[in-house]
Amino acid sequence: MDNTIKIFGSPGTGKTTTLLNILEEKISEGYQANNIGFFSFTRRALKEARNRVIKKFNLDKDELEYFRTIHSLCYRTLNINSGQVFKGERVREFSELVRIEMSGVSEEENSGLSVGGKRGDLLLFCDEVSRSSERNLKEVWKELECEHSWHEQEFFSMALKNFKKKKKLLDFTDMLDAFIKDKNTPKLDIIFVDEAQDLTTKQWKVIEKISKDCKLRYIAGDDDQAIYRWAGADVKKFLSINGNIKVLPISYRLPKKIHKLACTISHRISLRQIKEWGCKDEEGSITEITSIEDVDMSKGDWLVLARSGYQLSRAESYCKRMGWFYEKGHYEFKANKYVIAIRAWLSLQEGLTINYDELKKLYACLRTGVGVKRGYKNLKNIDTELDFNLEYLKENCGLIAEGDWQNILHGLDPSDLLMFESLVKSGDIFKNKARIRLSTIHGMKGGESENVVVISDISYKTWKKLSVEPDDEHRVFYVAITRAKKNLFILQPETKYSYELL
Numbered sequence: 364m365d366n367t368i369k370i371f372g373s374p375g376t377g378k379t380t381t382l383l384n385i386l387e388e389k390i391s392e393g394y395q396a397n398n399i400g401f402f403s404f405t406r407r408a409l410k411e412a413r414n415r416v417i418k419k420f421n422l423d424k425d426e427l428e429y430f431r432t433i434h435s436l437c438y439r440t441l442n443i444n445s446g447q448v449f450k451g452e453r454v455r456e457f458s459e460l461v462r463i464e465m466s467g468v469s470e471e472e473n474s475g476l477s478v479g480g481k482r483g484d485l486l487l488f489c490d491e492v493s494r495s496s497e498r499n500l501k502e503v504w505k506e507l508e509c510e511h512s513w514h515e516q517e518f519f520s521m522a523l524k525n526f527k528k529k530k531k532l533l534d535f536t537d538m539l540d541a542f543i544k545d546k547n548t549p550k551l552d553i554i555f556v557d558e559a560q561d562l563t564t565k566q567w568k569v570i571e572k573i574s575k576d577c578k579l580r581y582i583a584g585d586d587d588q589a590i591y592r593w594a595g596a597d598v599k600k601f602l603s604i605n606g607n608i609k610v611l612p613i614s615y616r617l618p619k620k621i622h623k624l625a626c627t628i629s630h631r632i633s634l635r636q637i638k639e640w641g642c643k644d645e646e647g648s649i650t651e652i653t654s655i656e657d658v659d660m661s662k663g664d665w666l667v668l669a670r671s672g673y674q675l676s677r678a679e680s681y682c683k684r685m686g687w688f689y690e691k692g693h694y695e696f697k698a699n700k701y702v703i704a705i706r707a708w709l710s711l712q713e714g715l716t717i718n719y720d721e722l723k724k725l726y727a728c729l730r731t732g733v734g735v736k737r738g739y740k741n742l743k744n745i746d747t748e749l750d751f752n753l754e755y756l757k758e759n760c761g762l763i764a765e766g767d768w769q770n771i772l773h774g775l776d777p778s779d780l781l782m783f784e785s786l787v788k789s790g791d792i793f794k795n796k797a798r799i800r801l802s803t804i805h806g807m808k809g810g811e812s813e814n815v816v817v818i819s820d821i822s823y824k825t826w827k828k829l830s831v832e833p834d835d836e837h838r839v840f841y842v843a844i845t846r847a848k849k850n851l852f853i854l855q856p857e858t859k860y861s862y863e864l865l
Contacts, residue, residue: 367606370583373640374625374845375384375811379408382555383415386582389553396422400429400554400573406556412724429549433566434535436573437542440549445685448528449534458483458524461519485509486519488594493520494536495563496595507593508824514681516641539565543572551577559584563595581604586636587629590805590838602636616811616848617646624864625845632836633843649851651865655681658816665799667810668843670821670862675801678816682799683778684784689799692806701772704728705783708768708793714751722760734771736761804843815847817855819861826860836862 372378390396413430418424429436433786437443449457453492457467465483477520491498504516527534527658533541543565562570574580581602589598617625618788622642625713631634652658655667667678675691682689707717707725717725726742729735739761749755749854756762763771768787769780786792800807817840822828829836840862844851853864 365392365606366577366579368579368581368609369604369606369607370581370611371636371638371797372585372611373582373587373614373638374842375452375614375848376611376617376640378585378611379403379411380555381611382581382583383412383559385417386412386416386555389579390416394552396420396426397426398550398552400431400436400549400577401427401557401639402429402555402570404432404556404561405558406432406486406846423628426591426828428794429551433569434538437538437569440547441538441541441545443533443538443765447531447533447811449532449537451712453530453532457523460526461522463519466533468757482511484510484517486648488525489516490520490523491534491536492593492595495539495565496597497564498595498823501724537634537770539569543568546724549574552713554580556582557584559601560586560589561591561596564600566595567600569596573789578594587838588633588634588808590808590835590842590843592835597626601629601753608636610640612640614640614642617642618645618849620649621844621847621851621865622647623797624649624851625841628837628841629845632834632841634834643850647847647849649853650857651853652816653853653855655816655818660687660799660814663798663814664812665814665816666807666809666810666846667799667801667816668804668846670804670839671801671826672803674820675803678801678818683782683806686782686789686791687799688786688791688794688797690797691801700724700728700780701775701783702786702792704772705768705787707769709787709792711751711753711756711764713751716752718750719745719747720839722756723749728774730771730773732765733766736763738864756806795839804839808842810850811846813847813849814852815850816852817843818852818853819856819864820858821862823860829862840864 373383378452386399386401387400396416401668403409403412409430409432414423415426416427417424431439444609455678461483463483463486464481466584467480472649480793489509492498492507493503497505500516500520501513504513509516526532527537543627550616551573554570556570562583569646582601586602589596589601592598595701613834619642660682667675672692677693679689703721703724704727707721710717723742725742726735729740731740732739741759745760748773751760753762753764757764769775775783783792800810800812802810821836825836844864
């Protein structure tokens with residue numbers, strides 16, 4: 364399309380910022396905000412876009428109706444109510460019907476596809492990938508190398524289809540289908556699409572429908588970071604779209620040495636847009652290590668990345684042993700109930716107050732008869748708006764103030780005790796954000812840190828795929844190393860099943 368501008372942005376080049384700058388320019392030129400669509404996979408990017416426009420142009424949030432995730436656009440346009448959506452209680456109802464355990468968690472964020480920890484979650488995921496990518500179900504089942512049988516997948520998918528039809532329910536993929544078929548289409552002058560390399564086949568159809576009559580469309584992404592093909596993402600579609608190409612020239616994240624390695628890995632990718640881009644004027648460093656214990660993570664911000672979650676276990680043990688404040692995956696260590704309980708207890712002992720949420724989490728961990736009197740743990744008839752000090756809790760809420768936190772909390776894991784004690788000693792127990800994040804590479808796409816450790820080992824399953832679909836793994840490790848803003852540490856493989864980074 365002559366009205367299409369494709370913006371290719373390598374890591375740290377500012378794709379989202381570029382889109383937002385163009386957005387501001389177009390509103391300044393006279394385009395109405397309520398005739399502009401800004402679509403992103405993440406609520407964070409959408410919030411940033413909304414806030415920038417609202418602040419600069421003194422607009423109301425209601426004037427930015429089409430600043431949405433793609434699924435949210437479909438949900439709103441079709442006027443769907445929450446009772447029509449296949450989620451929560453409806454998922455659990457279906458789970459009981461087919462006698463297959465499911466988590467009952469659904470999320471429209473990103474592609475709308477996620478894999479939970481229950482058997483039924485993978486069955487559902489396989490079904491959703493098939494429909495969102497418009498590929499044969501059996502083909503997807505084979506490619507994902509699912510542990511469940513084809514018979515079970517076929518039964519599950521047919522039962523799901525019939526259940527949704529009978530109950531008149533829609534899941535997130537159904538919403539896309541309904542939007543595509545619906546005669547009503549929002550009339551927009553301009554659309555902006557961020558992270559386009561992660562759009563599924565069906566999501567592309569939504570974008571094509573809403574942009575059919577628009578004056579301009581800006582589509583930003585990085586094909587080299589297309590790591591969700593297994594979840595239905597269609598990077599070929601992104602690459603095949605005609606339009607004027609703009610390549611963002613400078614990465615403000617990567618120093619010279621890491622940029623050079625990133626270029627080496629990206630050049631291994633066979634299907635890609637050729638692009639020239641530079642980096643910031645700093646050397647940076649790349650260090651090979653033989654063990655995670657070779658890295659001193661006592662100061663600074665850190666990312667430890669692995670291809671699979673189980674490969675992070677040694678790093679997690681190392682952090683615990685050293686008493687370092689960390690988070691793993693999407694679950695921050697600060698959210699650990701004992702950290703919050705200890706923090707609340709120490710605050711009370713120092714004469715400070717705590718809020719109701721902190722109090723509730725503290726009481727959940729207190730030993731009855733030692734930390735709190737019997738019959739008081741449920742905090743009945745308490746004003747949740749109050750801030751609570753030690754004296755009030757002793758007089759009104761059955762708190763027993765004597766004893767160190769090690770003695771008044773029940774269920775403490777002895778393996779974690781040293782870590783908690785180290786956090787208290789260092790003062791890190793009072794910090795709201797962990798310095799160290801442990802994550803799979805997929806889980807940290809879009810993240811960055813001064814220091815990054817990349818574990819080069821991969822699973823046997825991934826190792827087998829490397830020879831068949833090497834582009835996928837090149838992209839994954841390209842994403843991994845480009846999270847580093849200054850120092851990159853590469854953990855040498857412990858097995859023959861590894862990705863060769865250097």
